[in-house]
Amino acid sequence: MIELQNITVRFGGVTALDAVSVVFDAPVSGIIGPNGAGKTTTMNVxxxxxxxxxxxxxxxxxxxxxxxxxxARWGLRRSFQREQLADDLSVLDNLRVILDELPGSRRDKVADMDRALEVTGLALKAHTLAARLNTYERRLADVARCLVGRPRIVMFDEPAGGLTPDETQHLGDLILQIHGLTGAATLVIDHDVDLITRICEQTLVLDFGRRIAMGPTAMVLADPLVQAAYLGLEELG
Ligand SMILES: Nc1ncnc2c1ncn2[C@@H]1O[C@H](COP(=O)(O)OP(=O)(O)OP(=O)(O)O)[C@@H](O)[C@H]1O
Incomplete structure (x- = not known):
């Protein structure tokens, strides 16, 4: 569960987040909103x-x-719009550097990495340099990084960006498995409303740094205020 209370962030004259309070208590929650709404700022905070x-x-x-x-040590994991993989390390070593920072036996860490590679389908690429992965494999490696080391909160910033519909579907399936595999709650930012609708039980909608809706995803997307702000429809009623 993630609770934000009265979060405000200003960059000079721009208020990126304006007194936002919200509780994310679902296995997978979403954040949507137009460009510049404050979504990435929320994850950065x-x-x-x-x-x-x-x-x-x-x-x-x-x-x-x-x-x-x-x-991070506490259990916060995060992917970025631009992946944070180290290109000159293998997929396995990209996982190892996270676990090096954390307590636990070598044996447990190896089992943890094996599971992450297996779940993401990257077992055969374990020793491949990250630089040699395609966009989709890099995204899978990002998920693998979020699975190791007992994560408690996992955050993905636009995980579906640049992926095909089939890849997005599979990535969504993987994200849905995270809670069952690790117990972690997941927070997802994406412009792909179909993905958000499919995997997020609840969704926060931001607009100009303000919370304009929060609740069950289908209900939030049907909100006329959200449709006007986010989906670009003319103001209703
Ligand atoms: N480091 C920064 N310095 C100055 N302004 C910033 C900085 N980071 C974000 N902003 C501004 O804060 C506001 C919110 O930005 P943010 O990146 O959180 O939006 P977003 O909803 O994630 O947008 P997008 O969908 O385009 O990624 C925008 O007006 C942005 O220009």
Whole structure:
């Protein structure tokens, strides 16, 4: 569970997030909104990459005062719009560098990495350099990175960007497995509303840094305010 209380972020004259309060308590939750709405800023605040006013709690623990590496150690995992894979490392070593920072026996870590590679279908690419992976395989490796080391909160920023419909479908299936495999809650930003509808039980809609809707995804998407702001429809009624 992720609880944001009264989160405000300003960049000079731009208010990227304006007193946003929200509780994400589903296995998979979404954040949608037009370009510049504050979606990535929300993930940056939760990860600790950006300072903000207000308070952030995950699974009941206040983490607002923690540095990004402490949050990662706690169990926060994150993918970015541009993947963070190290191109000069193999897929396996990209997982290993995460586990090197965490406690646990070597044996458990090997089992953890094997499971992540198996689940994502990357077992045969374990020793392939990340630089040699295609876009989809890189995305799968991103998911694998989020599966290792006992994650508690996993966040994906536009995971479907640049993927084909079939790849998006499979990636969605993988994201849906994360909670059952690890117990972690997942937060997904994407412009692909079909993907969000399929995998996110609940969705937050941001517009100009403000929360304009939050709740069960189908209900939120049917909200006239959301349709006007996000789906580009003329104001209804
Ligand atoms: N480092 C920064 N410096 C200045 N302004 C920023 C910075 N990061 C974000 N912003 C501004 O904050 C607002 C929110 O940006 P953010 O990236 O969170 O939006 P977004 O909803 O993720 O958009 P997109 O869908 O285009 O990725 C925008 O007006 C953006 O220009």
């Amino acid at each position: 939760i990860s600790g990459f950006l300072p903000s006013s207000g308070q952030i709690a995950c699974d009941g623990e206040v983490i607002s005062h923690q540095a990004p590496h402490q949050r």
